[in-house]
Amino acid sequence: MAYVEGFVVAVPAANKEIYRKHAVEAFEIFKECGVRRMVEAWGDDVPDGKLTDFKGAVKATPDEVVVFSWFEYPDRAARDAANEKFMSDPRMEEMGKNMPFDGKRMIMGGFASILDEGAGGDMGYVDGALIAVPNDRKDAYQDFAATHASLLKEHGARRVVDAWGDDVPDGKVTDFKGAVKAEAGETVVFSWVEWSSRAARDAAWAKLMEDPRMRDAKMPFDGKRMVYGGFAPIVDA
Numbered sequence: 011m012a013y014v015e016g017f018v019v020a021v022p023a024a025n026k027e028i029y030r031k032h033a034v035e036a037f038e039i040f041k042e043c044g045v046r047r048m049v050e051a052w053g054d055d056v057p058d059g060k061l062t063d064f065k066g067a068v069k070a071t072p073d074e075v076v077v078f079s080w081f082e083y084p085d086r087a088a089r090d091a092a093n094e095k096f097m098s099d100p101r102m103e104e105m106g107k108n109m110p111f112d113g114k115r116m117i118m119g120g121f122a123s124i125l126d127e128g129a130g131g132d133m134g135y136v137d138g139a140l141i142a143v144p145n146d147r148k149d150a151y152q153d154f155a156a157t158h159a160s161l162l163k164e165h166g167a168r169r170v171v172d173a174w175g176d177d178v179p180d181g182k183v184t185d186f187k188g189a190v191k192a193e194a195g196e197t198v199v200f201s202w203v204e205w206s207s208r209a210a211r212d213a214a215w216a217k218l219m220e221d222p223r224m225r226d227a228k229m230p231f232d233g234k235r236m237v238y239g240g241f242a243p244i245v246d247a
Contacts, residue, residue: 011122011123011124011125011126012046012047012082012083012084012123012126012171012173013082013083013084013085013086013088013089013120013121013122013123013176014080014081014082014083014120014121014122014123014171014173014200015080015081015083015089015118015119015120015121016079016080016118016119016120016121016173016186016200017077017078017079017080017116017117017118018064018067018068018076018077018078018079018116018117018118018140018186018189019068019076019077019079019111019115019116019117020065020068020069020070020071020074020075020076020077020111020112020115020116021074021075021076021077021110021111022073022074022075022110022111023073023074023075024073025110025111026052026075026244028110029050029077029110029111029244030050030244030245032105032108032109032110033048033050033244033245034245034247035105036102036105037245037247039096039099039101039102039105040081040092040096041247042095043091043092043095043096043099044083044088044089044091044092044095045081045082045083045092046081046082046083046084047081047082047246047247048079048080048081048082048245048246048247049079049080049133049136049243049245049246049247050077050079050243050244050245050246051077051078051079051136051138051241051242051243051244052075052077052241052242052243052244053075053076053077053078053239053241054135054208054239054240054241054242055208055239055240055241056076056239056240056241057238057239059237060234061191061234061235062189062190062191062235062236062237063237063239064076064078064138064140064189064237064238064239066189067117067140067184067186067188067189067190067237068115068116068117068184068189069115069183069184076239077111077241078136078138078202078239078241080200080202086120086122086176086177089120114182114183115183115184116184117181117184117185117186117189118179118186119175119176119177119178119179119185119186119198119200120175120176120177120178121173121174121175121176121178121198121199121200122173122174122176123171123172123173123174124148124151124152124155124172124173124174125152125155125156125159125170125171125172126169126170126171126172127156127159127160127163127169127170127171128159128163128167128168128169128170128204129168129169130168130169130204131168131169131206132206133168133169133204133205133206133243133246134205134206134207134208134210134242134243135204135205135206135207135208135210135211135240135241135242135243136202136203136204136205136240136241136242136243137202137203137205137211137238137239137240137241138201138202138238138239138240138241139199139201139202139236139237139238139239140186140189140190140198140199140200140201140236140237140238141190141198141199141201141231141235141236141237142187142190142191142192142193142196142197142198142199142231142232142235142236143174143196143197143198143199143230143231144195144196144230144231145195145196145197146195147230147231148174148197150230151172151199151230151231152172154227154228154229154230155170155172155201157223157227158170158224158227159172161218161221161223161224162203162214162218165214165217165218165221166205166206166210166213166214167203167204167205167214168204168205168206169203169204170201170202170203170204171201171202171203172199172200172201173199173200173201174197174199175197175198175199175200178197178198186198186200189237190235190236190237191235208240208242211240
């Protein structure tokens, strides 16, 4: 299973194409350093929440759109080696001077996959989620995630990934823990579901919400603090 570097970013809506080009150019460097896959997904169906949401996670302003993004590596060692290379690459320093978003509000962290199911393939849409899970409920969460993934795949999901927080730093302005109001003894999970299209995703969720197996499942975490939304990929490299 992949080791995941997860990101959430607030990007001015007017900078969408600039951001996409910036990401495509940066991937050439990332690939050299060991990134196996990079996905940048533009906020498309990102609801406001009562306690937490993606917009609040990165303090997005009304003219900004949330981007849900991740890198995939074969393991943490490959990710750590890549980060060392990034820090010493002058091209990265130059690109950092011209980021089309506020890097101070970007949240990032390393996550170890605990579930990775489905063959994947062409991805036209992604559901992203952040969840605070009590450490003593990790096994229960893995069981819940496996059941959940089975139902999602039954209704058309191409891939389901749940990754357990492994190297999730505290931030000065924003961070993953703050995004879900994580409490002492909780770990942040970075999760996503890959779909062929938004239409396929919407049709699946309409059925899933009526499926008693989904309705009756007991969540081993506080669902009121879960952050979720739908995103349209703009880069999948």
